[in-house]
Amino acid sequence: MHTDFxxxxxxxxxxxxxxxxxxxxxxxxxxxxxxxxxLLHYLRPAHEWNISREHALYAIDNSEILMRLLRKMREFGMKEELI
Known part of the structure; x- marks a missing residue:
């Protein structure tokens, strides 16, 4: 009962x-x-900017989470006709 609540x-x-x-x-x-x-600006090589593989993967992984969140929110909004 409590779980449902x-x-x-x-x-x-x-x-x-x-x-x-x-x-x-x-x-x-x-x-x-x-x-x-x-993300592209962050990952793009530039003078004196040598991002490590670890930091690049971290940025990509986190951006994937945020993109998925944004897309799911957009889908939700369309279903609920909120946007």
Missing amino acids: YQQRRDQAAFKLLKDFLNDDVDLVELEHVLNDM
Whole structure:
């Protein structure tokens, strides 16, 4: 019983969070493009910028998580017709 109650509260909290974020006129596609541009700028070799393989993989892994979050939020918004 308690498990269902807490799961329901978590679902409601997640829904409210997504709804608030999606109602703020945030363009998730544009945000994803900015994220990609920032990642490419960070990884692009430049004079006196020799990023280690470890840091490059860390940046790629984290950007993948953020891109997946943005895409899922966009899908959610389209299903709920919030955006």
